Amino acid sequence: xxxxxxxxWEICLLRKGPQDVPGAWVLFxxxxxxxxxxxxxxxxxxxxxxxxxxxxxxxxxxxxxxxxALLAMFxxxxxxxxxxxxxxxxxxxxxxxxxxxxxxxxxxxDHGSMFGMAEIFLLIWSLVVIxxxxxxxxxTEFFVAGMLSFGYFMVSYQLANYFIPQAA
Numbered sequence: 001x002x003x004x005x006x007x008x009w010e011i012c013l014l015r016k017g018p019q020d021v022p023g024a025w026v027l028f029x030x031x032x033x034x035x036x037x038x039x040x041x042x043x044x045x046x047x048x049x050x051x052x053x054x055x056x057x058x059x060x061x062x063x064x065x066x067x068x069a070l071l072a073m074f075x076x077x078x079x080x081x082x083x084x085x086x087x088x089x090x091x092x093x094x095x096x097x098x099x100x101x102x103x104x105x106x107x108x109x110d111h112g113s114m115f116g117m118a119e120i121f122l123l124i125w126s127l128v129v130i131x132x133x134x135x136x137x138x139x140t141e142f143f144v145a146g147m148l149s150f151g152y153f154m155v156s157y158q159l160a161n162y163f164i165p166q167a168a
C-alpha cells in the first residue's frame with residue numbers, strides 16, 4: 001500500500017507516469033472504490049447525499065467516457081486500466097490535501113480567500129498532473145494533453161453545474 005501511495009505521489013510530482021502503474025484490474029477496482037467513497041464524502045459535506053451521489057456518478061462517467069474515447073481515438077485502448085488507475089490514484093492523493101482544506105474552509109469562513117487560493121493552486125496542480133498523465137497515455141505533446149485536461153475540467157464543471165447548480 002505504501003509503495004502504491006508513493007508511486008502516485010511521484011506521478012503528482014511529474015516524476016513518473018501512467019506507464020509505471022500496474023495494469024491490474026484488482027488495483028483499478030480498489031482505487032475506484034476508495035476514490036468513489038472519498039469523492040462522496042467530500043461532496044456530501046456541501047450538498048445533500050443524493051445530490052452528492054449524482055454529482056460523483058456524473059463526474060465518474062465523464063472521466064471514464066472521456067478517457068476511454070481519447071484512448072480509442074489515439075489507438076491506445078489497451079492503456080485504459082493503467083490510465084484510469086493513474087487518474088484515480090492521483091485524485092486520491094489530491095484528496096489528502098483537499099479534505100483538510102474543506103474542513104478549515106467550513107469552520108473559518110472569514111478566511112475563505114486564503115483557503116480559496118490554496119484550492120486554486122490544487123486545481124491548477126491537478127490539471128497539470130492530468131495533462132502529464134494524458135501526455136504519456138496518449139503519446140502526445142504536453143500542450144495537447146493540457147488542452148484536453150482543461151477541456152475535461154470544463155465539461156465536468158458544466159455537467160456538475162447543470163445537474164446540481166448549488167454544488168458547482
